[in-house]
Amino acid sequence: MKKEHNITTNCILNSCKHALLIGAFGVATAFGCSSNKAVTKDDVNENIEDAREAVQEAKQETQEAIESKKEYTAESRESRVNALEDRMKEIDKRINDLKKVAKDSPNQSAVSNVNQAINDLQQEKQQVSNKLEQAKSIEEKDWSAAYTEIDEAVKRMEAQLTKLSQSLEQK
Numbered sequence: 602m603k604k605e606h607n608i609t610t611n612c613i614l615n616s617c618k619h620a621l622l623i624g625a626f627g628v629a630t631a632f633g634c635s636s637n638k639a640v641t642k643d644d645v646n647e648n649i650e651d652a653r654e655a656v657q658e659a660k661q662e663t664q665e666a667i668e669s670k671k672e673y674t675a676e677s678r679e680s681r682v683n684a685l686e687d688r689m690k691e692i693d694k695r696i697n698d699l700k701k702v703a704k705d706s707p708n709q710s711a712v713s714n715v716n717q718a719i720n721d722l723q724q725e726k727q728q729v730s731n732k733l734e735q736a737k738s739i740e741e742k743d744w745s746a747a748y749t750e751i752d753e754a755v756k757r758m759e760a761q762l763t764k765l766s767q768s769l770e771q772k
Contacts, residue, residue, distance in 0.1 A: 696722055696726070729755060
């Protein structure tokens, strides 16, 4: 989130710098940097007005960028939640498949270990599901850490399921 904040801050600063450069260029032009024309009060006022308009435009662009970032953050969060939920469903499916395979496995020495590991995985899956439900209500600024923690737990469960499947396949 800090990185996203820095990006927004940089966008604001760049927009303001852009507006000030436009204003400075206008003032420099008005004072005849490239012309012998006498500068009038109207010329100066016009350049000041142009600079104000440029600043206002930069503020508007900055506000639009902030709104766009908020929309992206909300969409990104929803997308990540959906992806985690899909992965959790896939883990549940793999656990059920492992139960069936374990029941019919000729490798009986591995079956009891696998069944215990399946029970442990189901408990961990429930804990991760609870964390995911809690994470849905976390403020967006705190979401990144919660997502990372849940994602790592899901990865561990996926890796454990792969190991369990391989141990049942061995004879």
